[in-house]
Amino acid sequence: MNFRHKHIFLLPGLLVLIGILIFPILFTVRLSLSSWDSFYPGLDFIGLENYIRLFTDDLRFWESFLRLGFLSLTTVFLQYVIGFSLALMVWRDIAFKRFFRVLFLIPMMSTPVIMTVIWKTVFHESLGPVNDFLSLFELTPLWLSNDFLAKITVIIVEVWQWTPFMFLLLLAGLLSLPEEAFLAASIDGAGPIRKFIYVTFPLMAPISIGAIIIRLIEASKIMDTVYVLTSGGPGTSTETSSFYIFIKGLREFQMGYSAALSFTYLVIMIISLTIIAKVLVRVLMKQD
Amino acid sequence: MAKIDLEDIAHSYDPLAREPVYALRKAQLSWRNGGRYAILGPSGCGKTTMLNIMSGIVGPSEGRILFDDVDVTKTKTAERNIAQVFQFPVIYNTMTVGENLAFPLICRNVAKDVIARKVGEVAEALGLEKLLGRRAKSLTADQKQLISLGRGLVRDDVAAILMDEPLTVIDPDLKFRLRRKLKEINEYYNSTLIYVTHDQNEAMTFAEDIVVMDQGSVVQIGNPQELFERPSTTFVGYFIGAPAMNMFEVRVTGKNKVSFGEVEFATDTDLGTIKTANVKLGIRSEFIELSAAKVKNGLQVDIERVDDFGNYQLVSAHNGGQAIKVKVKRETPVPGDKAWLKFPEKRCCVYADEVLV
């Protein structure tokens, strides 16, 4: 169905989006070609100097990228596994089904920044309940001041906060699956495990891919947790790329350089996301 | 394969209500081992409910179901040895055709060599032997239905293979290929096939015995010929055959004679037992003899229209308010306005209170 004025439907949304975004995007690109910082504010032109500096001697940015990769991939993996099993459990009939479904949705509803403040008190090394409980086993882990444990804390908070999102998408997917596939499987005598491997999982593959990609986009922006919980965590052990860009931009006011950082970040993210999407399609859908 | 008996089966989806609505009214049925059955009826007549009761998806609120005289009413679908082919082909997309066929045996951890033999044999019977290596997802709809059928056949403990309108999604010229294969399978494996449909052509061309249902109750069980020539109720006469059986309100005027208006018709049934005034004479439009000239105690009718259906002509005529449809060979001339109809004796069915005498 085609019609001459079809653009009238599309343009309002598109123009508003582009209208608001056009300046910031162009400005970022222009900014990344200047050396604007607190000492010499102003849009001078230094060509690709920022990018050269970025690719040559800014190891800390690439480390933060690796750390981001590790943190976001682990959290998304955990969220997918936990979210899927929770969804499977509250999908069919279970006591208090609706209560559990609401309960499992609540963490997503809270504001990450505020909840992280609470998590900070929970993981407080001396006054927090976690260490109080662990002290029964003579364990007092320094959650926020040990490199590795800081990462674990960030992962725990992220998993707590965003598993409900994955749970919701996957449960919605499960509820839309055709009933006959499962009837046929039970007639063939398949047990719950075989039903999952040969019926549920393949049918859920497209939905899983969608959910994982959307979650990856969100997870790669881990910022609130790091900012409040560990503000980069002992040294730079929990510093993610967006946090590093934040520090360069709004703490050290190297506007030009942080613009270059953000533009590179955007390009890398788009490329890596499309690659991951392709890989996921090949792996999950066994597309030949 | 096994004999299946339904003893006083009935089902209401809300048995505790004051007067529960019965999706399936009390029925007493037994399915012969190796039989080829069809359950035929309009939408909402309870045919799918009966199928689901046999497959165990629905537990009947009353009555028992036995496989070879073993009560399976309470057994779950998985343990109840039946196979089912659904309206939309259901296959395991990630597997090849061979793996699909082997799946039920793998679930029952049958020995590897037995599986290979069984799968090869069934693939041979279904004509899929060349496709075993192919991914199941890439096959045509009727081949996929054969695979779901094959999943039932590889298991030798299957009491019956239930099919819920399996041909609807398949395009017309492939339907014949699948129907022929089903019949071959029925003879080769002596497997009981039960086929649910609302389409009388599919039921009649497929089944040896047809169970006709209406509003939840079993109306008649018989082979296609019986249903066509001696429908046991006026509903079956209406439902089977296109066009429906002509029905005349008549009066009993003799031991085996009924009359419509002043025309009297002889029938070959003893009408002595009829008490009620609600008597009807049913005759198929195929069996009415139409002649242009006046015929002794023939029914005079006015011709409304003549439809050319290629193989035959359908004459729509009426006598007073009573509409009559007559099928006539394509060549026989049909008069423009008046004609006389003769009802062969042994083709007349007399119904007292809607039931065949």
Next chain:
Amino acid sequence: MHKIYLSLKYGFICVWSMFVVAPFLWALSTSFKDFQSVTSGATYIPWLQFEPTLEGWRVLWESPANGGVDIAEPYLNSIIVTCLASIISIILGTLSAYALSRFTFKAGFIRNNDITFFFISQRIMPPVVLSIPFFIMLGFLGLLDSMVGLIMVYIVLLMPIAVWIMVDFFNKVPREIDETALIDGCNPYQAFFKVVLPNSIPGMIVAGMFCLIFGWTDFFFAFILTFTEVQLLPVRIVALNSSITPWWSLSAAALISVAPLIVVAFIVERFLSKGNLSGALK
């Protein structure tokens, strides 16, 4: 076998439920403590382990003059900004989604899917990165520290979500309904407003819920683009955290900020069970 499977299932569910509820319970009990009971180590049950005081809650409503942290105004601001931004995003998002689902667009090598990807790709850019250029733009437009400026930015944040959900929803509504409306004499706009829109209320509600969630939980745009004039709840609460460490008022504020969205959780769950959501999200 079935017994083990069942107990495993309920076990896992209970563990996860405790994990979900733990921070809230901890926040609840902390919100009734005062300085002395907080610093004397982790305590949980009021009256038994510590003397509860309403200090934490009272401080929230007190005006800043006498030591209070008035969050009433930021609470309202948050609600207004999130709701307005969500409504606008849904309106614009539904229109664009309808176009992307029904009509084919060709601009050089750009097709419908590329346009949809463009919408969704706005989510890739982390807020902190975008906030710097926005800071300068709003400064230039004089919209810094103002509701309008913030709503404008939130639209960029929320519209992609609305488009993502609504495109999927419209792909489920059969095309023939639009065609029948056209044949019956509606021009495409009437067909959209009189026929398609009334039938896409469920999809729009689901999109609305998601916009509310993502709008309510943003921090960085508000943090960077507003100062004194307009304060949003998350910014005010985090500001509390850095000055003194009044755990009790922090916990109380956190609990209040989650409250409205629990209603959203109930609505989303109802849609989930009724099946509309599964249609919208597949």
Next chain:
Amino acid sequence: MDLVAKGLTLEIEGENHLDDISFGMRKGELYTLLGRTLAGKTTLLKTIAGLITPDSGRLLFEDCDLGGVPVWERNIAMVYQQFINYPHLNVFENVAFPLRQRKVDPAAINRRVMTALSSVGLDGFEGRKIQALSGGQQQRVALARSLAKEAGILLLDEPLVNLDYKLREQLREEFRNIFSSTVASDSILIYSSTDPLEAMQLGGEVIVLDEARVLQQGPGHEIFENPANTRVAEISNDPAMNLMNGTIGDGSIQLGADMALPLPPHFKGLTPGDYIFGLRASDVILADKGISFTVELSEISGSETYLHVAGGAHKFVGLLDMVRNFKAAETVSLSLDVKKIYAFDMAGDLVSSPFGGGR
């Protein structure tokens, strides 16, 4: 001619959806588009409705070019296969929708809606919700909406295909009566179907479509008696006409090893050579001195039996006017009614038909 199509062509991704389609239709007539699934019937109907714009070709209604006229300004109505109604409106509002669009005054709307509903047998259903109706009832509402509009062109795209068998038969009868009253008025009615019986029963002109091309147009009995080519012969018969390769030589028809048939009168003038012979399933009878075939399958249907047989290089379907169950692989002797045999040239075009058609 009131509705004229000239050379309608549409190609999507290299595939022909409409291939140079031309036809002429008069007001007050019913036309049936007969063709297998994916023959292009729906595409043609949507092109007439204006939902699809063809690459080339022109469509004229009452001598004005519909090219520039958008869908909502065309005087047409359409009933879809999947009984499309407006889910948020009740039955009355559904039928009244097009009239409200045309700003018809309320009293006239009420009258027209009520007559439309009663003509489709839905009296008293005005207040019902669409979701509460059965498939058949929903399709009746869709038809009532099209009738209430009293459009110049009424399009029906296989309206009965998704309904129960018996309901289909009943509605077909009802539709015919409704159409005779609507068609009597000055509108054109175009009904698409895959079932030749339905096309014959509706009794209007038949346009045979296959692979986006019009193969033949003419009254129903003309298509039945003189199919233009083998493809039309297959489409316009249920079961499809049997086609067998053979030759005409020294006064007889050779169909293979020991299969010879005497030359019928209407083949007298044909030059000897290779032909494709066609015979309908119903033109076959059991006869002891006929040609012997082996039975592949026999299917009883009411008072007839479908007999699928194979003989020599031919596979054959016979429709016997009796009820008998044949065993598979049983040999049976059939006599082919030579007076009813068709001859097509090797390209498939009709050469001679028992009704005097062909060259």
